[in-house]
Amino acid sequence: MTPSAQLTFLGTAFSIATTQNDHTHFVVQGAKTTLLVDAPSPTVHRLQRAGVDPTALSAILLTHFHPDHVSGVWLLLMDLWLMGRKQSLPVIGLKHCIERVQTVLKAFDVAGWAGMYPIEWVVVEEQVGAAVWECEDFAVTATPVMHFVPCIALRFYHKPTAGVVVYSADTQPCQNLLELAHEADWLIHEATGLGVGHTSPEQAGWIAEQAKVKNLALVHYDVLSPDPSQIQAGAQAVFGKDVWLAQDFKTIEF
Numbered sequence: 001m002t003p004s005a006q007l008t009f010l011g012t013a014f015s016i017a018t019t020q021n022d023h024t025h026f027v028v029q030g031a032k033t034t035l036l037v038d039a040p041s042p043t044v045h046r047l048q049r050a051g052v053d054p055t056a057l058s059a060i061l062l063t064h065f066h067p068d069h070v071s072g073v074w075l076l077l078m079d080l081w082l083m084g085r086k087q088s089l090p091v092i093g094l095k096h097c098i099e100r101v102q103t104v105l106k107a108f109d110v111a112g113w114a115g116m117y118p119i120e121w122v123v124v125e126e127q128v129g130a131a132v133w134e135c136e137d138f139a140v141t142a143t144p145v146m147h148f149v150p151c152i153a154l155r156f157y158h159k160p161t162a163g164v165v166v167y168s169a170d171t172q173p174c175q176n177l178l179e180l181a182h183e184a185d186w187l188i189h190e191a192t193g194l195g196v197g198h199t200s201p202e203q204a205g206w207i208a209e210q211a212k213v214k215n216l217a218l219v220h221y222d223v224l225s226p227d228p229s230q231i232q233a234g235a236q237a238v239f240g241k242d243v244w245l246a247q248d249f250k251t252i253e254f
């Protein structure tokens with residue numbers, strides 16, 4: 001039987017995290033590949049708690065330069081150096097994000113970190129179907145979405161199973177995302193709430209329905225809500241199938 005890829009949520013919250021739900025980020029694992037998507041907070045212990053060896057990361061993918069998505073990236077880069085990483089590490093994102101990550105890393109005087117492994121900066125084109133990552137296990141592509149700063153949604157195609165997961169990142173409903181999510185096995189969609197630059201649970205349900213995805217998981221939701229079941233119910237009312245309010249350290253397979 002062909003082994004599935006695994007996506008493990010390391011966080012599922014919107015811009016305010018709690019002890020139960022960290023900021024939204026996750027790790028995608030294939031037979032030989034481990035991809036981290038966003039690094040909002042001290043990531044090493046989240047990976048360890050998920051049973052993922054931090055030193056085995058194949059690449060870090062960054063959706064956009066907002067604190068609740070990148071604030072842990074410099075600490076992670078330093079920790080991997082201190083944990084003895086030697087192999088180069090791709091850090092992948094839009095020019096807007098990569099330039100700012102580099103600026104702060106410079107401010108941390110990375111040049112003085114003796115024996116620091118090489119970082120392979122990879123700039124993703126801000127266009128539909130942009131290439132992000134290609135290996136034996138996965139082909140990852142991106143599309144620009146509508147947020148306050150340049151931001152990309154990601155599509156993970158797992159080659160051995162032909163399974164597809166699409167992650168909206170932070171966005172308001174947009175045509176690019178609808179197309180990227182078309183008939184995906186899983187759509188992982190933000191559900192921050194109604195307003196510019198974000199999506200409500202009902203809108204996320206509508207996108208999932210329009211894109212004809214098989215499964216919908218909501219992330220980046222209001223974890224301070226007194227009744228989170230209402231968030232799930234809002235999307236469920238529009239999407240004709242079950243909706244899952246994603247939880248930290250839970251896994252999906254594709």
Ligand SMILES: [Zn+2]
Pocket residue numbers: 064066147170
């Ligand atoms: Zn954002």
Ligand SMILES: [Zn+2]
Pocket residue numbers: 014015066068069170220
């Ligand atoms: Zn966010």
